[in-house]
Amino acid sequence: MTTMDAILAGKYPAKSHARRVAELLKEHEHDAPSIIYLEAQKTRFIEDNDESMPFRQRRFFYYLSGCLLPDSCLIYDVNADKLILFIPPIDPEEVVWSGLPLSQDEALKLYDVDTVLATTEVNATLASIASTYGANAAAFAIADQVSNGIKFQGFARTNLSVLKGAIEKSRVIKDRYEIALLRKANDISAKAHIAAIKASKTALNECEIEGAFIATCIANGAREQSYHPIVACGENGATLHYGKNDDGLIDPATKIRKKNVLIDAGGEYRAYCSDITRVFPLGGKFSMETRQIYEIVLQMQTECIAMLKGDVQWEDVHVHAHRVAIKGLLGLGLLRGSEDELFEKRISVAFFPHGLGHYLGMDTHDTGGNPNYEDKDSMFRYLRVRGRLPAGSVITVEPGIYFCRFIIEPFIKSPELSKYIDTDTLERYWGVGGVRIEDNIHVTKEGYENLTTAPKVIEEVEALAL
Template structure:
């Protein structure tokens, strides 16, 4: 693993590489349909009001549309002509009534200057343009099912394909280009500052929601007005709940705080988890679990490179977890037999990580949630990792009674768990450490710089 030496600000001075993305998508389509001709058609998300209010629904651009345009604006449409490689963005025309309330919208001139497209037209020209392009011999319109407005017509096209475009975008999104990597790195940099701000103030905080406010506020102060996902701010035993949502419990009397939070930058996500002692000092038990999880992350990251099997990296994390829990006496018996019995899934029930990009759980991972093997069932990536992909590495060990108690009643597993020793660890709750890794030919580059060294964590919290 190497550090991220990426000149983020210089790279992001350019345009989002929408045309390059379109070409990659067309290449994928032609790998499935060699003689493909016609157009790609995509719609952005529309502005909508809440059904019982005149307040708008929070806007989130459709990721497929963002990938082919770089446009994070509502009520837009996009056409890409496969034959000429010509891209056209359609934007809303000026509505005088709307201008009174919301100001002038994006002009065609501004859009052409800002985005990587060949032409910009008002959306009133959309159907006439489709009619003209559809008149070409054997033309096909490639669109995504259930993402075509009722007012849009494809009558003139000989063929209509609502399957391959979505698949093509999902698959090509896996490998990021330089610009996308810079966006993810920017989101990580902002999130790293926000994570440190929480460390500096956790000792004096009273409630989980104070810490959520610190993280979100610090992100916004750096220009990141959106979070990549709702923050998980879980104290004490609540840290054993993987997607804890309450964020409203008092911190008094609790050991650890698990903070899973990441800002978004121009629709690209970061996804970072840190776990730390609220008091500024790990207990003997929580420090022991933290050290095991840190070792799990360090060794699995060291195993990353182009072509590595993610299944095998995930298994490595379980092997290290088993060895660590055996050393503490929580587990007992033969390490190989424990792994074969899948007893370690009581303590690490989720997958080691997932692709990251326009979505926090990004596309192209091909999970198999019906896998009969519980160790792989929730693994979100089932592939050899390609260079250029970005993946999270987020090992954890959790002491969730809802999960573990059934294992204690099952002879297959109970023989490997020492319940007396286990009882000392319930208050640890859970420990997870998560970074974002760019896969390279020979290894990986860590895009995350949030603090995770346990001694440094204690120092920052204790001195605040």
């Protein structure tokens, strides 16, 4: 078996991606000659400052180039099967400050393209291709991502509406190089999660734990984060996208260390994301209440992951997570009634309000999920993925149980629904905040492959936190 590092030593497969996208575009232009035109993100400057803003490459451009250089562009000549990358020419004044940029020869060796030219040659290249194919040629680009001055003269049609969707559809299925990138991001992030747990032993606030995570990512080659980390201690974990990360780990009123920390964080490696959530105890041992909830959530995740394979209906997996949650919460005395009645009344939504997961790739919430946020059914409204999972996709599986007063109290105050929740038992669990466990799963034809190696078995997590 080829190792991850051996795969990543090769070139990012930009040209095969271009071919896949071109195949999806054929339904629009059939056999007419065509080109794809894409631009990189521009260098942008901070307002009232001469420094550039943090750079994040446009994912559509990267998918067909593998190039992280700003101010670049590409042309894929579909009929000639020729991928041309254009990079900025040398600016002598900029060299004084930043050194020599990547040369055209260096770029040709680095990227999976046929030709590398300067961006000053874009219009001449477009005109040459158009003249070769005559009056029947079509140009595909993305609306609002074409610079002023770019001319598609000589092309019979310029379509700005379908390329974005074609790339989004293509991106759902990952090739082995993309899987290797995602695995690498996960491996680095696993080290960072372990570092965060260890940092909690002496940390006084959430910031210190976040700092340990980010520092470990940077030290291992993931300079960028997939998203702003969530580091939530105690009841802060009940906020799904908590982002302050500045609270103390000791309750100021009781002077007692809070029970646990939920950390949802992932490093980004060469534009590909990881997205991992773990919960660990402060002080080395989970409280009885947190452990009970953790065991339910871990069972939810374990059983849902076991269901995964190509063509599985994602809604069915999501429903199973709710069924497991209902059974577990009934066992703790938090819920009352029959499992079927609790399911039909959607009582579990009070404790598990979000979707089970989302596609993952160059974006944390990657393309192709087809969510329906207008769904009247509260159990499915926030599902970011709908329909059947294709083999080759990568999806997060992230069930959770939360004790958020804002979400649960309307159920308690409802004359119809209040009878299903035991408020006396509930009082013991507010301090848990929330428990979410999230892994990144590669869906295969016959099953799945878990790309996430961060510890989640209770005994392993407690040993790291002790």
